[in-house]
Amino acid sequence: MGDQKETLRKISTTLALKNEEIQNFICCLKQGLENLESNSSRVQEDLESEFSSLYAVLDEQKESMVTSIKRERASRIYELQSQLTACTKALESSEELLELANQALCSSETDGFNQAAKEIKDSVTMAPAFRLSLKAKVSDNMSHMMVDFNQERRTLQALKFLPVPGTPQILVSECRVCDNTVTVMWELPEYDDKIEHYTLEYRRTNHEGPPRAREDHPWMVVEDIRQTEHTLTGLRFETQYITFRVKACNKAVAGEFSEPVNLETHAFNFKLDAASAHQNLRVEDQSVEWDSSGGKVQDIRKDKNRTNSPMHSPARTTMSPKKLPTARGGRDRFTAESYTVLADTAIDAGQQYWEVWFDRESKALAVGVALRSMGRFDQLGKTAASWCLHLNNWLQQSFTAKHNNKARTLDCPVPDRIGVFCAYEEGVLSFYNARTKQLLHTFRTKFPQPVVPAFMVWNGSFTVQMGLQVPTMVQSGQKRNSATSSSSASLG
Incomplete structure (x- = not known):
């Protein structure tokens, strides 16, 4: 049975x-x-x-x-x-x-x-x-003002519908996806000198197969393309794929769209877990701002919902892959001087990259990764469960790499955007100037558990940029610098 x-x-x-x-x-x-x-x-x-x-x-x-x-x-x-x-x-x-x-x-x-x-x-x-x-000064003959309409009549009689352009075919093997750009290439079944331009449409999707009639994302249109290829820039890869289709247009009519193709757009996507955030941190979408009055507000309803059961504490679970429970409220949210917020998605495999844009006037800021089990009183970089770059603008400025309460001063200008690269299996955590892709520091370790992006800010603000691919320059730099002095074994 x-x-x-x-x-x-x-x-x-x-x-x-x-x-x-x-x-x-x-x-x-x-x-x-x-x-x-x-x-x-x-x-x-x-x-x-x-x-x-x-x-x-x-x-x-x-x-x-x-x-x-x-x-x-x-x-x-x-x-x-x-x-x-x-x-x-x-x-x-x-x-x-x-x-x-x-x-x-x-x-x-x-x-x-x-x-x-x-x-x-x-x-x-x-x-x-x-x-x-x-002799008459002018002739009475007006034949010079006669019109022969035979040619025009033949032209009008030959009037017919303009031929429809052929349907392009997207060359999937020639398309390129890298550095958050997509280059799409196509060709026509046969040469057509009447083609004036192409129209490209694309939309995000999580479905690998044929396009569905009902999609969450609308078609985006790029018109007046004069070549048989086009590069889309400034993208955020928030979905697994992007669907593309293209049609050819002559002076008066457009042909049929090509068969849609899906190009894989792998990138690391996550959200900030507001339930884990310190009460002084105001989390809105991908942005966090210090709020000095936040800690003075007591949420009585949360107190009523507290439980002593460890089964209800997401800090004690590490789901694989990726999405983790977001109910880290009450006893499990960060407190005291741990002005921290974690991401809701764990890294347990592969190579991931994200960027942080921050206010350099912030009194203190830290960017890195942490174990989900990091204690609610723990500060980033001061325990064995976290690795980070730390910027301190209080009294005098310092820019350091921290792990397990050990710090190394970084001899480089402080950027306003930091890129974070994590290769989980290799135990590599590298930080870059996100604008120039200059390597700032690399931790080399063996992560005991999956890690999550972690952030700290005091008297300041920052914004997280997710949905980013690992930049080509970062990948190349990792290969070149796999055994250079930029690594920090003593902090790993």
Whole structure:
């Protein structure tokens, strides 16, 4: 019966997964129907808009050409009418002279004839009829303003939908994930000189498989990419993967998105455990600020919920991996002069990196790691359960590496950002200037238990930057300096 239950359990699990896949696919289909409706309406509106624009251009061109014809006609009419008026007047003058000449020829008086003939001769010499050009100044032919629309008609008849660009393919083997940047590379199935740019979309996810219809993170869009690769910078790797997809765009239309691919974005993520924090520390998300009035406020409700059972004390448990109980309140929170707060995630394997940005005017500040079992009165670096860099600005400044109540002064400028590198199996804890990646100090030890990031601040503040990969420069530096004088065996 046990085997049958196990078989049925596997069947149930398989069915549940298949049901989830079908539900996701149904959501995709429904979304596809909605997109189809909106996209078809959009392209139809775009087409009508383009034709309206074309009509407007034709109307404008027509109006311009009609105006040109009217102007040409008016100009020629003016020239011909002017010439016609001049010829009419010349003809009238010529007819008058002809009448005088006929009258003179019919006259019988010799003296009168000679005088009339002389006057007519002089008038004819000056007559407009003999100065006129009997050729029209302008032609009545308007054929030069005819338009041949055959080519345009053929162009319009050949009008068709713009070819859709091919679907790009992301080259997973060429993509790079390092130093909190991601470089994505892709190619088209065949060369297309009509492509003007690409659009890249990405979103964070914790799912390795195909994208799900419902994701916690929205798609982020990067437009107008002119090359077949793009590098995203300034990222925080808060999830296990980032999903990418890309599409090609020509002048008027975009192609289909590529098949989404997931690139693994391993990084160390944690939160500050506010329940472990000293009452004078105000914890907000990834920031901590000293609050001098915090210790004066007594939380009566916490007193009522206290228990003497060690089973309720997360300080006595070390869950593996990573997330630890956060209820370190009451008797287990740090107190007295241990102005400390721990992270909620343990390091029990691998190489991890995080950074701390702090106010250098803080009176005291410490950054490092500690065992979860570190006592509530213990101060960072003063017990065997913690390792840290300690900055003291009280009276005079000191910058030291501390462990087990032993200190080593660091001969280097105090940075405003400290990077912390922990290689658990190798027993390496290194501190860096987070801006320059200069090595400040390295502890070499063997951690007896999983450790958690630990912080202390007095009269100051700091902010933790998590979701960071181990920088390439740090990895290279660790290889080069694995056996150099920067190690501190006496403090490890």
